[in-house]
Amino acid sequence: MGNRHKTEFSIAQSNRTFFIETYGCQMNKADSDSLAQMLRLNGYTESQTPDKADIVVINTCSVRKTAENRIWGRLGFYKEMKRSRSILLILMGCMAQRLGDGAADFKRLRGYGVDMVVGTFFRDKVPFLLEHYDPKADNIFVEKTDLTFPWSAPALDNPLTSFVTISHGCNNFCSYCIVPYLRGRETSRPSDQIIEDIQRLAGQGVIQVTLLGQNVNSYGLDNNDIKFPQLLKRICHETDIQWIKYESSHPKDFTEDLAEVIASEDKVSNYLHLAVQSGSNHILEKMNRKYRIEDYIAKVQHIRQLVPKLNLTTDVIVGFSGETESDFQDTLTLMRTVEFDDAYMYKYNVRENTVSAKSMDDDVPEDVKLHRLQELIDLQRQISDERRHRRIGDxxxxxxxxxxxxxxxxxxxxxxxxxxxxxxxxxxxxxxxxxxxxxxxxxxxxxxxxxxxxxxxx
Ligand code: SF4
The missing domain is CATH 2.40.50 (OB fold (Dihydrolipoamide Acetyltransferase, E2P))
Structure with missing residues (x-):
């Protein structure tokens, strides 16, 4: 390490400017907002561009390979930057967690000039790690330790809103998903702490909170605290926040109790993102989603009856292992039946070390995946447009x-x-x-x- 002149860095009063670059889901955005807040409170100053920053944090995503490829590209950009100026480069989040364990990956990260690797269990300890930074140490923090939940901060891009993390990790193990391996088992945040956090945000002028968890619907199932519908009620009645949104919702844990709370509590938004992933029971089973499509449709019909103006969105994957033309037609039929207001649509990409990567063939040809994705997008565009027009006058x-x-x-x-x-x-x-x-x-x-x-x- 003795010849790493350009990358060696000590945290002095003179180099306390930071820049955070964020990839991936809302939980990552929440982590970045709260890290920015913690750094500010610890005397650091935020830079709007990386070329003025002493410390650059890349908060990463591992859910899709394309996201990781983009991040490798950004690391190349910072490697070049480090040739002319000294910055401390921190890789944080899911990709950091995934790569921090492997010796080969670690060597590759060092080659790109990464100085610190901060996994998902250390995301709220970055100010402490910076204060104790030793350029001669490995600076890899990826153990699965006890979790703490940082205080939430108004969103960097819209301070009238804030993300509030209510749980961490996931117990569902959908066969294509890497998240449970990177974020660990589900841990729910104590409800009293959530209420205190939200009331503090309301006092700072925040109007809308978005409660975040890999599966908010299973909040409280891992401890003896209240469950998600009761949590929503407590937030409605014990805080001054005006709007409450939440994601992600797993269909298998979406209950009638929850539907009643959405319908009856005015502060709870009429917005529901309920990821369906496929319209075929054969594929849902292979994905380990733990619901049948008939049950999904019944739940959606029930909530639509209670909340007719609901904005309902979903996620769909096409071209999953073993998906036949008939399975794909089931998905198109589902989209026509439910008429989602909008959908996030992807083609299946294998993530290494998941169940589907280890035990299922990625056997749908690329051109078929692309063709199905385009057909799905074209159909959904038409449905979304019709549904938006139906809202005129509301x-x-x-x-x-x-x-x-x-x-x-x-x-x-x-x-x-x-x-x-x-x-x-x-x-x-x-x-x-x-x-x-x-x-x-x-x-x-x-x-x-x-x-x-x-x-x-x-
Ligand atoms: S619910 Fe499934 S897709 Fe979502 S994070 Fe958990 S394992 Fe991944």
């Missing part, structure tokens, strides 16, 4: 996200891009660009995937 609540001046009316109106309570994007005009309060808007039209609206009084 009245909802909105918070501003960003503002731009309306061309040609420089001093009069501002065009606001807002986020609705049911998680739709809407553009509307407002006179005061600094007004951060909740407004009522009426949908007046659709432009691509965005709703158009106008503010109404009362």
């Amino acid at each position: 009245i909802t609540e909105v918070i501003p996200v960003s503002v731009s001046k309306k061309s040609g009316e420089a001093d009069k109106m501002n065009q606001i891009h807002g986020l609705t309570k049911e998680e739709l994007h809407v553009v509307y005009d407002a006179a005061d660009p600094n007004d951060k309060s909740v407004k009522k808007v009426k949908y007046t039209g659709v432009s691509g995937s965005t709703m158009l609206g106008e503010i109404i009084n009362s």
Whole structure:
């Protein structure tokens, strides 16, 4: 290590500027927001660009190989940067957890100039690790230790909102998924701590919290605390937060109790992301999803009856191991039957060390996967567009996200891009660009995937 002049680094008062680059899911975004907050409180200053930062944190994702490939590309970028200036490069999150164990991967990371590897159990200890940084040590922190949940912070890109982590890890072991191996078994955060965290955020002006867990619906099943529907009720009645959203929801744990709370509690958003993954029972079984498609459809019909304006979204994987044309047709039939408002659609990619990688063939040809994905996307686009048009005339609540001046009316109106309570994007005009309060808007039209609206009084 003696010849690593450009990468050796000691944390002094003079090099306390940081930059965080985030990949992957909402949980990673929440971890980055809270790390930024912790670093600020510890006297570090945030930089808007990496070229001005002394410390660069890449918060990584391992769920898809494409995400990891992108991160290797970014490491190449920082390796170049380190030739001309000294920075401390930290790899954090799921990919760090996955690679930190292997000697070959460790050597490769060092070759890219990574100075510290911080796995998923150490994400809230980065300020401590920085204060005790020793350039001559390995600086690899990937043991599965006891968990602590950091305090949440308003989101970096929209301070009216915040993510609040309510559980960590997953017990489901879907056969294609690497997450349980990287984040460990599910651990629920104590409900009293969640309530305290959310009340503090409400006091800071946060309007919306999004409760995060790999499967929020199984919150509290690992300890003697309350279950998820009761947690939602407590947040509604014991805090001043105005809107509550949550993800991800596993269909097998979506209960009637939960549907009743969504329908009856005004603060709980009419938004539900319920990942279905496939419309074929044969594939759902191979994926180890633990529900049948008939049960999934019955749950969706029930919640739609209770909450007709629900914004319902899903995830779908096409081309999973053994998926026949008939299985794929079942998925298309499901999409037509349920009519999701939107869907995240992927083609199957093998993740090493998962059950499907070890024991199932990746036997759907690439061109068939691509063809099925395109057919699915085309169908869903049409359904999403129809559902958005059906919302024209509805009245909802909105918070501003960003503002731009309306061309040609420089001093009069501002065009606001807002986020609705049911998680739709809407553009509307407002006179005061600094007004951060909740407004009522009426949908007046659709432009691509965005709703158009106008503010109404009362
Ligand atoms: S529920 Fe399944 S897909 Fe989601 S994190 Fe757990 S194992 Fe992965």
